[in-house]
Amino acid sequence: MEKIKMQIPIVEMDGDEMTRILWAMIKDHLILPFVDLKTEYYDLGLEHRNETDDQVTVDSAMATKKYKVAVKCATITPNAARMEEYDLKEMWKSPNGTIRAILDGTVFRAPIVVKGIEPCVKNWKKPITIARHAYGDVYKGTEMKVSGKGKAELVFTAEDGTETRELIHQFEGDGIIQGMHNLSGSIASFARSCFAYALDTKQDLWFATKDTISKKYDHTFKDIFQEIFDAEYKKQFEKAGITYFYTLIDDAVARVMKSEGGYIWACKNYDGDVMSDMISSAFGSLAMMTSVLVSPDGYYEYEAAHGTVQRHYYKHLKGEETSTNSVATIFAWSGALRKRGELDGNKELQDFADCLEKATIETIEGGQMTKDLALITTIENPMVLNSEGFIKAVAERISKNF
Ligand SMILES: NC(=O)C1=CN([C@@H]2O[C@H](COP(=O)(O)OP(=O)(O)OC[C@H]3O[C@@H](n4cnc5c(N)ncnc54)[C@H](OP(=O)(O)O)[C@@H]3O)[C@@H](O)[C@H]2O)C=CC1
Ligand SMILES: O=C(O)CCC(=O)C(=O)O
Numbered sequence: 001m002e003k004i005k006m007q008i009p010i011v012e013m014d015g016d017e018m019t020r021i022l023w024a025m026i027k028d029h030l031i032l033p034f035v036d037l038k039t040e041y042y043d044l045g046l047e048h049r050n051e052t053d054d055q056v057t058v059d060s061a062m063a064t065k066k067y068k069v070a071v072k073c074a075t076i077t078p079n080a081a082r083m084e085e086y087d088l089k090e091m092w093k094s095p096n097g098t099i100r101a102i103l104d105g106t107v108f109r110a111p112i113v114v115k116g117i118e119p120c121v122k123n124w125k126k127p128i129t130i131a132r133h134a135y136g137d138v139y140k141g142t143e144m145k146v147s148g149k150g151k152a153e154l155v156f157t158a159e160d161g162t163e164t165r166e167l168i169h170q171f172e173g174d175g176i177i178q179g180m181h182n183l184s185g186s187i188a189s190f191a192r193s194c195f196a197y198a199l200d201t202k203q204d205l206w207f208a209t210k211d212t213i214s215k216k217y218d219h220t221f222k223d224i225f226q227e228i229f230d231a232e233y234k235k236q237f238e239k240a241g242i243t244y245f246y247t248l249i250d251d252a253v254a255r256v257m258k259s260e261g262g263y264i265w266a267c268k269n270y271d272g273d274v275m276s277d278m279i280s281s282a283f284g285s286l287a288m289m290t291s292v293l294v295s296p297d298g299y300y301e302y303e304a305a306h307g308t309v310q311r312h313y314y315k316h317l318k319g320e321e322t323s324t325n326s327v328a329t330i331f332a333w334s335g336a337l338r339k340r341g342e343l344d345g346n347k348e349l350q351d352f353a354d355c356l357e358k359a360t361i362e363t364i365e366g367g368q369m370t371k372d373l374a375l376i377t378t379i380e381n382p383m384v385l386n387s388e389g390f391i392k393a394v395a396e397r398i399s400k401n402f
């Protein structure tokens, strides 16, 4: 069979640990045999980020602006333990934070639903999609540890030199301080992409912050959403028979648990980060969720929402067998290839992306799956496959169907 041709490359951002192992297997077994793959490769593995003083991360984001579509492997965000483990020059920032700050936009995360894997929240009947603001807040924050007595202030110096000051705290002893920001323009594009996605998919939109406590910061998110909704989307929502609903984040969390699903939950950056982990694992597994960054300028970055699965990697290094779920990483590839196909009018590539996803879902529904799913499936006597075995089982199905 002749391989599918690509006209324009996608940006390939390789990553770390177990997901780096899965990455190579996915390419070898699921992509390269079928697609004449064109990528511009960036190695975002921690060693190479360290060698390049993290320049490679910035370069990969800039390449995404050029080619419009990227696929990213999970990466380590170093902490003190990683500094030692990798002998790092610096405690480099999160590559995701860096890339998202450059591209801006909203990360949409939706569970991958398969028959035989039921949500553990029994009233959830339909998927819940998280729309996570990708810019700013703690991900672009500045922090300080302070020692002893002293005064911490928030100071804004306007272009004309005028200063506005607010006392943060009068310290009587050691402590910590954090400064973070967001941009009205970024919040507005976040709001618009959520409203547009709700209309596109005909689902209600929920949004929640802690505006009662954060009377300026979070309140601004609430106000911008409401202004844009009233001015630009209210009538369209009425016509489509869907609703926009704002509530406090704690109320939203309680309501989500009681809901039957089937809506989009817009979240500030940090809320979306952690709530997407809750939603994906409650729908089955951290690896059963798609994740795509959609930037207001039309750039797309596909990824898995989970991390590098460190514990499995250490087992792998010891030569032990792993059964790591590659579904989210497979869907990152299929998402990027489909988008490349859409942008380039390449129908064959789009069809291949559909086939790859269908083969993945059918493999699980046919009873072959990784351990995380086998532990919770309602399918009787599931066949537990190792990391490579699952990917090879998907490859067999593609060969049959394609
Ligand atoms: N997008 C990104 O680039 C992200 C990167 N990270 C980075 O990843 C590293 C590890 O973070 P960690 O907190 O362990 O989070 P992970 O999401 O990597 O893993 C947490 C646990 O969830 C389970 N799990 C996650 N993914 C899978 C999978 N594909 N298949 C099977 N089980 C899975 C495993 O549980 P069990 O061991 O019980 O089987 C695993 O130990 C950190 O360095 C962090 O910085 C974290 C989040 C996102
Ligand atoms: O970049 C990181 O360190 C974490 C990213 C993350 O947790 C996410 O994208 O959900």
Ligand SMILES: [Mn+2]
Pocket (backbone or CB within 6 Å): 273, 274, 277, 305
């Ligand atoms: Mn996360």
